[in-house]
Amino acid sequence: MTRRLYYEDSHRKEFQAVVTACEKAENYWRVSLDQTAFFPEGGGQAGDSGFLEDVEIFDTHEKQGIVWHYAKAPLDPGAQVLGRIDWDKRFSRMQQHSGEHIVSGLVHARFGYDNVGFHLGEQEVTLDFNGNITKEELVEIELEANKAVFANLPVQISFPSREELAFLEYRSKIEIEGQVRIVTIPGIDVCACCAPHVKQTGEIGLIKLTGVQSHRGGVRVNMLAGIRALEDYREKEASVKAVSVLLSAKENQTAGAVERLKQEAYELKGRLMCLNLARIQEKAAAVSEGTENPVYFETDLDMDTCREFVNLLTERSRGTACVFAGNDTEGWRYVFGSHTEDTRPLCRYLNGEFQGKGGGKPEMVQGSLKGNQESIREAADRFLNNPSL
Numbered sequence: 345m346t347r348r349l350y351y352e353d354s355h356r357k358e359f360q361a362v363v364t365a366c367e368k369a370e371n372y373w374r375v376s377l378d379q380t381a382f383f384p385e386g387g388g389q390a391g392d393s394g395f396l397e398d399v400e401i402f403d404t405h406e407k408q409g410i411v412w413h414y415a416k417a418p419l420d421p422g423a424q425v426l427g428r429i430d431w432d433k434r435f436s437r438m439q440q441h442s443g444e445h446i447v448s449g450l451v452h453a454r455f456g457y458d459n460v461g462f463h464l465g466e467q468e469v470t471l472d473f474n475g476n477i478t479k480e481e482l483v484e485i486e487l488e489a490n491k492a493v494f495a496n497l498p499v500q501i502s503f504p505s506r507e508e509l510a511f512l513e514y515r516s517k518i519e520i521e522g523q524v525r526i527v528t529i530p531g532i533d534v535c536a537c538c539a540p541h542v543k544q545t546g547e548i549g550l551i552k553l554t555g556v557q558s559h560r561g562g563v564r565v566n567m568l569a570g571i572r573a574l575e576d577y578r579e580k581e582a583s584v585k586a587v588s589v590l591l592s593a594k595e596n597q598t599a600g601a602v603e604r605l606k607q608e609a610y611e612l613k614g615r616l617m618c619l620n621l622a623r624i625q626e627k628a629a630a631v632s633e634g635t636e637n638p639v640y641f642e643t644d645l646d647m648d649t650c651r652e653f654v655n656l657l658t659e660r661s662r663g664t665a666c667v668f669a670g671n672d673t674e675g676w677r678y679v680f681g682s683h684t685e686d687t688r689p690l691c692r693y694l695n696g697e698f699q700g701k702g703g704g705k706p707e708m709v710q711g712s713l714k715g716n717q718e719s720i721r722e723a724a725d726r727f728l729n730n731p732s733l
């Protein structure tokens with residue numbers, strides 16, 4: 345059995361130990377020690393990484409009471425080694441995990457829900473509960489959780505006897521072989537858990553609940569604690585600052601400014617459509633009655649107005665009316681219409697000549713082409729004068 349230094353002191357970063365075994369695995373080595381501060385995977389928390397002397401340990405797992413350090417190089421059994429765990433990573437995980445106990449304890453006390461899924465990833469932390477929590481309730485839970493942090497409560501570890509356990513109210517009450525380890529945050533939570541935790545809740549720092557969504561008949565809550573909450577704040581702050589500069593709006597008033605901008609864009613779009621409509625009405629009126637196969641190229645015209653233009657042209661002209669909108673670099677969108685001809689053969693012909701897409705009904709087709717105005721016009725004229733092409 346490996347002596348667990350992380351249970352004696354969850355803040356132990358360095359330790360001396362003797363190598364008791366070293367086994368070759370696929371492309372790494374499994375090393376056991378007489379004692380270790382490396383926490384093996386458990387309770388939803390991943391195994392620690394770090395170094396034994398200068399050999400990198402990339403993961404830690406437990407098997408039958410022995411803690412195995414997954415090493416990138418072998419170590420000699422019997423050798424004395426200095427172990428150093430990746431403290432930043434471990435401390436962040438403890439912040440998330442102790443934070444999770446607080447939130448789960450508060451949710452359990454208020455709603456009676458169980459935490460039925462806990463994911464402590466390197467970026468994301470999620471808590472699943474078997475009941476509904478609204479966004480408003482989540483804000484209240486978040487405030488309560490942070491009050492528990494500010495109160496700097498002790499995180500107490502105990503190993504109650506079987507008899508004591510039988511009468512103890514705690515979360516994660518399942519039959520566990522051997523000694524059950526209870527993690528208590530006074531007044532907030534009592535839970536069976538094997539992972540290392542912070543010593544005082546103040547170490548957790550901010551607890552931010554960033555989202556809640558329906559999940560398997562209950563909810564999934566997203567949480568960030570400590571350093572991760574700070575990093576999230578920094579990212580969001582940078583984003584808000586950038587938007588605030590772009591809109592010349594105060595940082596806490598960007599949403600209103602975006603709303604106004606959207607409204608402005610909407611109105612401008614409306615005005616542009618009116619102007620375009622007036623422009624095409626003028627153009628269509630200038631077409632003399634009975635003109636054959638009118639073809640127009642416009643640089644700035646939306647599809648609705650293009651269709652309207654084609655409708656106006658077909659009223660006055662004979663044959664097929666063609667309207668193209670766009671430019672030579674980005675390509676041309678088109679609408680063709682006719683009261684007498686099937687417009688689809690022209691559509692197919694031009695699609696074939698200019699890597700085009702599109703189609704429609706005999707009386708109207710629409711689509712897009714790639715090519716320059718001159719060649720498209722030539723090809724269209726060619727086809728309209730000789731539809732057997």
Ligand SMILES: [Zn+2]
Binds near residue numbers: 387539
């Ligand atoms: Zn736990």
